[in-house]
Amino acid sequence: MKTILYFLIMGVSALTYAQPDVLWEINLGGSDSEFSYANTATADGGVVVVGRSSSSDGDVTNNQGNSDVWVVKLDAQGEIDWQHAYGGSDFEFCYAITQTSDGGFILGGSSSSNDGDISGNNGGKDGILLKLDSDGNLEWQQSYGGSLSEDINAVQQTSDGGYIFAATTTSSDGDVTENAGEIDFWIVKTNAIGTIEWQQTYGGSENEYPYSIKETSEGGFIIAGNTASDDGDVTFNHGERDIWVLKLSETGTLEWQQTYGGTADDQSLSLLITPDEGYILAGYSESNNGDVGGNFGDFDFWVLRFSDDGTILWEQNYGGSDEDRVASIVALPNGNYAVSGLSFSNDGNVSGNNGERDFWVLEIDSEGALQWQESYGGSGIDVATDIVLTSDNGIVISGSSNSTDGDISNNLGGHDFWVLKLEGILNVADESKETVFVYPNPADTFITFNTDEIEEATIFNALGEIVKVMVISENKAIDVSTLSGGWYVVEVKDSSGQKEYLKFLKR
Numbered sequence: 001m002k003t004i005l006y007f008l009i010m011g012v013s014a015l016t017y018a019q020p021d022v023l024w025e026i027n028l029g030g031s032d033s034e035f036s037y038a039n040t041a042t043a044d045g046g047v048v049v050v051g052r053s054s055s056s057d058g059d060v061t062n063n064q065g066n067s068d069v070w071v072v073k074l075d076a077q078g079e080i081d082w083q084h085a086y087g088g089s090d091f092e093f094c095y096a097i098t099q100t101s102d103g104g105f106i107l108g109g110s111s112s113s114n115d116g117d118i119s120g121n122n123g124g125k126d127g128i129l130l131k132l133d134s135d136g137n138l139e140w141q142q143s144y145g146g147s148l149s150e151d152i153n154a155v156q157q158t159s160d161g162g163y164i165f166a167a168t169t170t171s172s173d174g175d176v177t178e179n180a181g182e183i184d185f186w187i188v189k190t191n192a193i194g195t196i197e198w199q200q201t202y203g204g205s206e207n208e209y210p211y212s213i214k215e216t217s218e219g220g221f222i223i224a225g226n227t228a229s230d231d232g233d234v235t236f237n238h239g240e241r242d243i244w245v246l247k248l249s250e251t252g253t254l255e256w257q258q259t260y261g262g263t264a265d266d267q268s269l270s271l272l273i274t275p276d277e278g279y280i281l282a283g284y285s286e287s288n289n290g291d292v293g294g295n296f297g298d299f300d301f302w303v304l305r306f307s308d309d310g311t312i313l314w315e316q317n318y319g320g321s322d323e324d325r326v327a328s329i330v331a332l333p334n335g336n337y338a339v340s341g342l343s344f345s346n347d348g349n350v351s352g353n354n355g356e357r358d359f360w361v362l363e364i365d366s367e368g369a370l371q372w373q374e375s376y377g378g379s380g381i382d383v384a385t386d387i388v389l390t391s392d393n394g395i396v397i398s399g400s401s402n403s404t405d406g407d408i409s410n411n412l413g414g415h416d417f418w419v420l421k422l423e424g425i426l427n428v429a430d431e432s433k434e435t436v437f438v439y440p441n442p443a444d445t446f447i448t449f450n451t452d453e454i455e456e457a458t459i460f461n462a463l464g465e466i467v468k469v470m471v472i473s474e475n476k477a478i479d480v481s482t483l484s485g486g487w488y489v490v491e492v493k494d495s496s497g498q499k500e501y502l503k504f505l506k507r
Helices: 002-014
Strands: 022-028 034-041 047-053 068-074 080-086 092-099 105-111 126-132 138-144 150-157 163-169 184-190 196-202 208-215 221-227 242-248 254-260 266-273 279-285 300-306 312-318 324-331 337-343 358-364 370-376 382-389 395-401 416-422 446-449 454-460 466-471 486-494 499-506
Touching: 047 105, 047 395, 047 416, 068 105, 068 416, 080 138, 105 163, 126 163, 126 184, 163 208, 163 221, 184 221, 184 242, 221 279, 242 279, 254 300, 279 337, 300 337, 300 358, 312 358, 337 395, 358 395, 358 416
Parallel strands: 034 092, 034 382, 034 416, 068 092, 092 150, 126 150, 150 208, 184 208, 208 266, 242 266, 266 324, 300 324, 324 382, 358 382
Antiparallel strands: 022 416, 034 047, 034 395, 047 068, 047 092, 068 080, 092 105, 105 126, 105 150, 126 138, 150 163, 163 184, 184 196, 208 221, 221 242, 221 266, 242 254, 266 279, 279 300, 279 324, 300 312, 324 337, 337 358, 337 382, 358 370, 382 395, 395 416, 454 466, 454 486, 486 499
8 A cells, every 4th residue: 555655646747738728718897997916725626715896787786885805706617606795885895815724715905994894993904804705705704903004915715714914004103013114024823703813013114015925834833025124123134125925933933034136126926835845935026145155127026935934045037128027836747836927128038029018927946946937918008916626637728808908808998807718738647537626725724525424534645655534524624724835645435435546735
């Protein structure tokens, strides 16, 4: 058994992605403008896309005033399963979404309202969390902040069933106990119903913006964003804005912090935990010195991989002579990474620009070598904001577009959500035979399955050793937060005793 499982896990190294075809693309919205900022994959091969909407027609129903949070569930073929708008009479934005262990979703953003779906505003613009069920119905909502301005940019469910979010704040009252100056990182840990357990601000006398937060295997947190400070919690600045990474304990104590960049402007948008318990970070940079080894011109995609103590292992620029800005990075089953963002360029690493800003997508290997790249869009403004691996191994890129030509088939008015799914090409013969899928894959804190028929699950490590056995009840989620990063096999058994073996990556 150990030998079979070892080769099943190590066989993952044979998985490869060729430059994939577009399976489908879709515009979502109404006659006004919609802007998408984030997405998350679902167990059926689909995706939930979130952002803001100012429309009350077309695909959008129940707009409550100005811009609302807009949530759209697409199936594996890109058809709308459901959509909901949430908000009040003022402005709402949604910047983050994560699927929760009960099959629902947690959304993070901001609101200036205190009516409609929004309550508890502390003054000015607050950060908000919205907890939805699996059909997108609102279960609860919480507002967080002080008398000034807060935005939640990233949220994750934690291994204890609560939530951790990364926000900006300019307040020093209400829920916010301290401000170091201007805009700070504000990190808040809540319980399962959104009640604050602890909160902490980090920063210096200038502006700090967090954009990504992850729970680590030992229960702490890693946060990435940018800073313009050179004081307070920030011990060094290379010049202008730097990428800023903080490692916190499980109670929010700062364990270490590190800035990355050069003398020009450097920013981070997305961070992943790697299987070796290090990190890979996707940002953009216009520097050509300091930590930045090269620049093609203007802003480039900048990806760097660093160890668990913040030491850079490698870094690489990608782009052309014009502006190229990263939005997101996702791990692929072959050990590589897909990176997405926007590009104005049509030279250097970039080819096929359709005009103005395009979605730009590339695959790199674990050492940063470029495998393929592709531009998607039309002659207008096309901005990719998030990328996700679906449970059927496709790649979904979401963002916004006002183009009416090129790769864009049906603009509905103004800017639309624009979503496209790329085919995942796997060189594994038995992959297509799998009828049961483990999800999410890669996993951070939990895994679940796309069927209710599983009664027992056993997880094996790369040596074929059993690391977890679980009887599956109504809640199909299995907590994998304590497992170290790497590839695992889960043996699933149904009521008849039939077994299947599924691979998943723990980040």
